[in-house]
Amino acid sequence: MSVEASKIECCPELLGNHAALLCLLPHQRSYLHRALALVGTGTRLVKASAAEVYAQSVCSRVAELDNGLGSLRLVQRFVGALANDSDPDPDIYRYHYENFVFRCIGLVDRAHLLVAAALLMSKKRGNMPDNHLIEGQVKNRNAGVHAALLEVKATVQLYRRPRNELVHASAYSCRDLGVLGGVLYLDLNAEGVDIEAVARALFSEGSNEIATTLEALTLKLGALLEAMHPMFELVAKAATKKAASKEAVE
Structure with missing residues (x-):
């Protein structure tokens, strides 16, 4: 039976409840x-076993992914509400859509950091390794995880360019949003055209796009966790074996 088929029943939408992490949970709790x-106490150093430190590192990265997915759910909810608003505002829509774009690309970066934690990749000069370095490392060490990571990346690759434009050049826009914003800004006479209906239709389309992307990302990130499950099991089994050996000596 696949790991996916045995997800925890409680809050199954959370990646932190994915069955691939079950073997690490006792160590994280410890x-x-x-x-x-x-x-x-003022003490910052936690004296913990290697398995406990590993579990905390991996699970905290998964929590960051859940945080990002939760933010996308909020964005989808806000845009969905805007599509039903009596006075739909293009500027508010643009704000939420830009947030959506940033969050999508941010989740790809967080997925790479999860893989880096799972592979025990060390920080370089206080910084985490970049995405290309992580992809190169995992390609050489685990083809399945590498393929799953690239699937996550491909899911939102079309938002990479808009994200870069937002950072370096201009606010988000598309033809329909630009026309709508221009009409409202100049207070043009739009006789025969229901501007509010046009806006609601555009925002509804955006809401559906966000929902579809969110669903795809959640599935691909779940597949990434499943691909990493054998790695997690190795750590857990090694910890169990070490504990058993220690008990035998005592």
């Missing part, structure tokens, strides 16, 4: 208990 005991 790490968190140790860290909790240090709260308020």
